[in-house]
Amino acid sequence: xxxxxxxxxxxxxxxxxxxxxxxxxxxxxxxxxxxxxxxxxxxxxxxxxxxxxxxxxxxxxxxxxxxxxxxxxxxxxxxxxxxxxxxxxxxxxxxxxxxxxxxxxxxxxxxxxxxxxxxxxxxxxxxxxxxxxxxxxxxxxxxxxxxxxxxxxxxxxxxxxxxxxxxxxxxxxxxxxxxxxxxxxxxxxxxxxxxxxxxxxxxxxxxxxxxxxxxxx
Amino acid sequence: xxxxxxxxxxxxxxxxxxxxxxxxxxxxxxxxxxxxxxxxxxxxxxxxxxxxxxxxxxxxxxxxxxxxxxxxxxxxxxxxxxxxxxxxxxxxxxxxxxxxxxxxxxxxxxxxxxxxxxxxxxxxxxxxxxxxxxxxxxxxxxxxxxxxxxxxxxxxxxxxxxxxxxxxxxxxxxxxxxx
Numbered sequence: 001x002x003x004x005x006x007x008x009x010x011x012x013x014x015x016x017x018x019x020x021x022x023x024x025x026x027x028x029x030x031x032x033x034x035x036x037x038x039x040x041x042x043x044x045x046x047x048x049x050x051x052x053x054x055x056x057x058x059x060x061x062x063x064x065x066x067x068x069x070x071x072x073x074x075x076x077x078x079x080x081x082x083x084x085x086x087x088x089x090x091x092x093x094x095x096x097x098x099x100x101x102x103x104x105x106x107x108x109x110x111x112x113x114x115x116x117x118x119x120x121x122x123x124x125x126x127x128x129x130x131x132x133x134x135x136x137x138x139x140x141x142x143x144x145x146x147x148x149x150x151x152x153x154x155x156x157x158x159x160x161x162x163x164x165x166x167x168x169x170x171x172x173x174x175x176x177x178x179x180x181x182x183x184x185x186x187x188x189x190x191x192x193x194x195x196x197x198x199x200x201x202x203x204x205x206x207x208x209x210x211x212x213x214x215x216x217x
Numbered sequence: 218x219x220x221x222x223x224x225x226x227x228x229x230x231x232x233x234x235x236x237x238x239x240x241x242x243x244x245x246x247x248x249x250x251x252x253x254x255x256x257x258x259x260x261x262x263x264x265x266x267x268x269x270x271x272x273x274x275x276x277x278x279x280x281x282x283x284x285x286x287x288x289x290x291x292x293x294x295x296x297x298x299x300x301x302x303x304x305x306x307x308x309x310x311x312x313x314x315x316x317x318x319x320x321x322x323x324x325x326x327x328x329x330x331x332x333x334x335x336x337x338x339x340x341x342x343x344x345x346x347x348x349x350x351x352x353x354x355x356x357x358x359x360x361x362x363x364x365x366x367x368x369x370x371x372x373x374x375x376x377x378x379x380x381x382x383x384x385x386x387x388x389x390x391x392x393x394x395x396x
Contacts, residue, residue: 003263005270012274015236023229106356107349107363137358141291143365170358177355196354 043148045138047079047161049168056174056182059195068190073182074172078161081135081148086161088132088169091188096210097130101163101170103178104135104150105142108197112179113154115200120157124204126211136163136170137178183210223290230282231369234378237275237385244388261392268393269321272312272328272386279382280309286366286375295362297342301379304335308386321393329390332383339380346374 053074057067076088090097100116102109119125133156135147144150151160163169173182174193181198183191183206191210198206244264247257264271283302286292294302308331315324342362345352349363356363368374 003259005263005267008263008267008271016233019229019232019236022232023225023227026225026228103356105364106361108354108356111350137356141366167358175358177357179355197350198354 043081043146044079044083045081045135045140045146045148045162046165047081047083047163049076049078049161049164049172051076051168051172055172056190056193058174059176059180059193061176066190066193068174068193070189072188073184073190076161076169076172078163078169080160081162086132086159088161089188090184090186093130094186095130096128096186096191097132097184098125098207098210099173099182099184100131100133101136101173101175101178101180101182102133102147102151103137104144104147105139106137106178109179110144110154112197113156115198115203117155117157119200119203119207122200122204124200124207126207129207129211131158132161133158134161134163134169136167136175138163138165181206183207185210226282226285226290227367227369230378231373233278233282234373234381235370237381241381241385241388244385244392248388248392264389265393268325268389269312269316269319271389272308272321273316275382275386275389276305276309276312279305279379282378283375290366292366292375293360295360295364297338297345297362298375300338301335301342301376301383304331304338305379305382307331308335325390325393329387332387332390336380336383336387339376339383342376343374343380346376 051074053072055074056071059068060066073088073090075092078086078088080086088097088099100112102113116125116131125131133151135151138147139145147162148160161169167175170180173180175195177195179197180193180195182193185191192206194202194206243260247260251257280302283294283298283305287294308328311324311327311331315321315328345362346365352361352363365374
């Protein structure tokens, strides 16, 4: 018994033609987000964002000191998915604010939201703290699209802002990865910035720290 | 039409990967459980006689597929994708030269080394897709390696397909060295 090169070529050609026929015939896939511009009836997944003031420096990628701490956050004005105005003018509001940048496709963001909810369930998020979730880095070709439905399904219970396609809000806060949480004092200065998954105890501590009065210099 | 083409291409490439996997199982069987039989002998001889063409077919298809997904479908390659591409594209070029110069046996060690390196990276990338916390606690704002562009049949992803191509390439190199 001898298998010639021609036999191999014929077998390969058969496989390719068969695979092509199946692929063309089936067309659809078994995973993939809802592709499209809006993704959810009546809601826009990207909204224009206006930034005034100096953007924060980029988050350090190593353990070096964060140059943004103590700096004034820029005023970020945008909208939620439904088009309602959302203003991140912390200094004007005078309220300590936690800004959470979340990407719907990011597995770490998907794990972080339940932790934030857990902290809240334990009473770790006081009424005096404003929490804003910014859906950023959104992509229609990624899992959990659209972010409006994703945040709803995840049980996000606070304010929502839809970042622009160019992630202007995220960039203004110096974000480099998801999730990023920025703890902003009531006077509009950065208390802490953290990126990545953060455990509940650390979160509680950071919120508690934020709610303490800022020590005068 | 663009979306339909992308979906079809995903299915097509996933089916090719499954076919390559089946081919690899046959070669492994010939090297182990049915070793010494007439069937195993003829399969291994055929593989040995056509190793350069098989490498070129495997690596060339993988290369064309990766370029299609990045340049046409718009799937940006992550860092680990680029490492795998380095190995795969090198194999494609080496095997083309080996085919033209009829030097399959000479280049086999190089192809095997590249395939094993690529396989290691693909395996890590694939595991990372299932267990993203292994990488770090963050998603890069650029292109994180935990991004799964698509998953066909519940398990076939881009690094899986690359891994199958590397395994098949390595098996051809191993089978080709046997008398």
